[in-house]
Amino acid sequence: MPRSVWLLVIGMAVNVTGSSFLWPLNAIFINQHLGKTLTIAGVVLLLNQAASVAGNLIGGSLFDKLGGYRTIIVGTLFALLASIGLSFWHSWVPYILFLILIGFGSGMIFPAMYALAGSVWKEGGRRAFNAIYVATNLGVALGSALGGMVASFSFELIFIANASLFFVYFLIALIGYRSIEGTKGMSTSVLTHSGKVKSYTKLTALLVVCFGYMLIWIGYVQWQTTIAAYTQEIAISLKQYSLLWTINGALIVLGQPLLSKVVKHFRTLKQQIIVGIFIFIIAFSVASVADAYIGFMTAMVIMTIGEMLIWPAVPTIAQSLAPEGREGFYQGIVNSTATVGRMLGPLVGGLLADQYGMNMLFITLSVLFVLSIFTTLLYDRGLKRVEVPQAKVSA
Numbered sequence: 001m002p003r004s005v006w007l008l009v010i011g012m013a014v015n016v017t018g019s020s021f022l023w024p025l026n027a028i029f030i031n032q033h034l035g036k037t038l039t040i041a042g043v044v045l046l047l048n049q050a051a052s053v054a055g056n057l058i059g060g061s062l063f064d065k066l067g068g069y070r071t072i073i074v075g076t077l078f079a080l081l082a083s084i085g086l087s088f089w090h091s092w093v094p095y096i097l098f099l100i101l102i103g104f105g106s107g108m109i110f111p112a113m114y115a116l117a118g119s120v121w122k123e124g125g126r127r128a129f130n131a132i133y134v135a136t137n138l139g140v141a142l143g144s145a146l147g148g149m150v151a152s153f154s155f156e157l158i159f160i161a162n163a164s165l166f167f168v169y170f171l172i173a174l175i176g177y178r179s180i181e182g183t184k185g186m187s188t189s190v191l192t193h194s195g196k197v198k199s200y201t202k203l204t205a206l207l208v209v210c211f212g213y214m215l216i217w218i219g220y221v222q223w224q225t226t227i228a229a230y231t232q233e234i235a236i237s238l239k240q241y242s243l244l245w246t247i248n249g250a251l252i253v254l255g256q257p258l259l260s261k262v263v264k265h266f267r268t269l270k271q272q273i274i275v276g277i278f279i280f281i282i283a284f285s286v287a288s289v290a291d292a293y294i295g296f297m298t299a300m301v302i303m304t305i306g307e308m309l310i311w312p313a314v315p316t317i318a319q320s321l322a323p324e325g326r327e328g329f330y331q332g333i334v335n336s337t338a339t340v341g342r343m344l345g346p347l348v349g350g351l352l353a354d355q356y357g358m359n360m361l362f363i364t365l366s367v368l369f370v371l372s373i374f375t376t377l378l379y380d381r382g383l384k385r386v387e388v389p390q391a392k393v394s395a
Contacts, residue, residue, distance in 0.1 A: 226346075
């Protein structure tokens with residue numbers, strides 16, 4: 001990888017490590033420490049993710065206008081100042097306000113990071129996005145492992161650790177990203193007409209595939225909300241729950257050599273995503289009948305395999321569809337639809353779990369996953385596919 005991509009990878013790992021001290025434990029803190037129901041917790045997390053959607057779209061557009069460096073610095077300042085405030089004031093009302101600001105700032109960062117990585121290493125294809133994805137999950141593994149241990153002593157330290165690592169990331173971005181700017185021009189588009197493709201047609205294709213991406217995220221986020229709270233009810237400790245995310249991140253990082261061999265057998269990114277969705281269905285089926293820690297661990301391992309196939313593929317599709325000069329906006333759409341899934345997931349999951357129980361929740365999630373298979377199958381129907389070697393699935 002180019003040096004600039006390595007800097008982005010290191011920064012993303014630090015950023016997500018800090019965030020992972022807090023985000024897996026939000027629902028537990030709201031439910032058990034602030035004394036609110038899972039439905040109320042879902043509303044609070046919905047507000048956090050709604051702010052992140054706004055941040056995604058604004059961050060993506062700012063990338064196209066101002067560049068990645070300025071966008072990342074502005075977003076990081078929002079998140080940093082809010083996380084410092086949360087370290088001092090985390091009673092009910094301040095918790096909501098600061099969580100919203102953190103969501104907005106973090107939302108600005110992610111599309112800019114993905115667009116910058118894809119722009120400075122166009123010839124890398126999928127590898128640029130996979131590198132950022134791996135860094136994200138390395139941060140998840142480290143942050144979750146440390147967060148569970150720290151939270152068992154004091155939640156106060158969780159907030160301090162979150163703010164401290166945001167500050168480290170701010171320094172990395174301020175010093176290291178100043179000279180990193182992507183070049184313009186797309187050379188890896190896999191979807192075209194006999195002639196030029198109109199931008200709105202590409203945008204329509206992206207919106208269709210991203211709608212399915214959102215449905216998958218509604219299911220995925222249950223592991224951070226309803227399933228997290230449910231594990232506490234059946235006497236699975238906070239340390240054990242946090243270890244599930246450590247396993248998730250570790251598998252993603254350590255499994256890259258094997259993944260690079262597996263993805264070569266897929267002809268298209270569409271096939272890769274569909275196989276990943278089927279693996280998700282299997283994982284959630286296992287979780288639906290789990291009543292002990294080993295069952296949830298097994299489900300997490302299976303789900304991680306599906307995640308490794310789906311998550312890097314969608315930004316790669318967005319990069320291949322994006323017209324010149326609109327890379328940031330298209331990555332903003334990808335991140336915002338994922339964020340909408342994270343926004344709706346806690347509310348939908350909380351309502352279903354509170355009103356109808358966990359079985360109905362898992363049935364509903366299976367239906368959403370099946371719908372996402374159809375959107376993936378149909379998203380490029382209006383476009384003529386042309387195979388381009390460098391844009392195929394690659395390690």
